[in-house]
Amino acid sequence: MAETYLTRAGHLKLQEDLKALMKQKTQLSLDIGEAREKGDLKENAEYHSAKEKMGEVMGRIGQIQDKLQSAKIIEEMDIPKDTVAIGTTVDLEDSDGDTVEYTLVGEDESDPNEGKISVQSPLGSGLLGKKSKETVEISLPNGPRTFKILKVSRTP
Numbered sequence: 129m130a131e132t133y134l135t136r137a138g139h140l141k142l143q144e145d146l147k148a149l150m151k152q153k154t155q156l157s158l159d160i161g162e163a164r165e166k167g168d169l170k171e172n173a174e175y176h177s178a179k180e181k182m183g184e185v186m187g188r189i190g191q192i193q194d195k196l197q198s199a200k201i202i203e204e205m206d207i208p209k210d211t212v213a214i215g216t217t218v219d220l221e222d223s224d225g226d227t228v229e230y231t232l233v234g235e236d237e238s239d240p241n242e243g244k245i246s247v248q249s250p251l252g253s254g255l256l257g258k259k260s261k262e263t264v265e266i267s268l269p270n271g272p273r274t275f276k277i278l279k280v281s282r283t284p
Contacts, residue, residue: 132195133214133234133247135202146192149185156182195236202233210280212255214247219278227278
């Protein structure tokens with residue numbers, strides 16, 4: 129089973145999602161029971177809809193349980209100072225002089241709009257293992273780009 133890297137907040141969110149899905153599963157079980165009592169299941173749209181939704185919920189529950197079982201909490205990992213690794217925040221300057229800040233996370237928590245990029249992304253994987261003040265060239269989907277690593281810090 130593949131390891132899942134999560135921040136403490138990401139781990140908590142998955143646990144909350146799991147609780148909500150378990151409640152939804154319970155309600156769907158009741159809905160299926162009520163629909164079954166109405167008789168002919170071949171033409172019972174409520175029954176078929178509830179069964180389909182139950183399959184989706186059970187699949188998602190299984191995915192979350194697998195992730196939680198294999199989860200490694202980033203904050204508890206031994207990450208070297210000043211080296212880009214999962215759980216670090218990186219300040220970058222591109223060749224145009226623009227600066228940007230990204231936090232490297234596991235793919236489950238990736239959200240570029242919030243400044244969180246996956247270590248599996250082209251940019252994230254290109255930065256892994258690099259140190260502060262290094263200049264790196266990274267192959268991105270739209271071509272190679274050069275970045276200077278201004279600062280590397282641990283995510284609080």
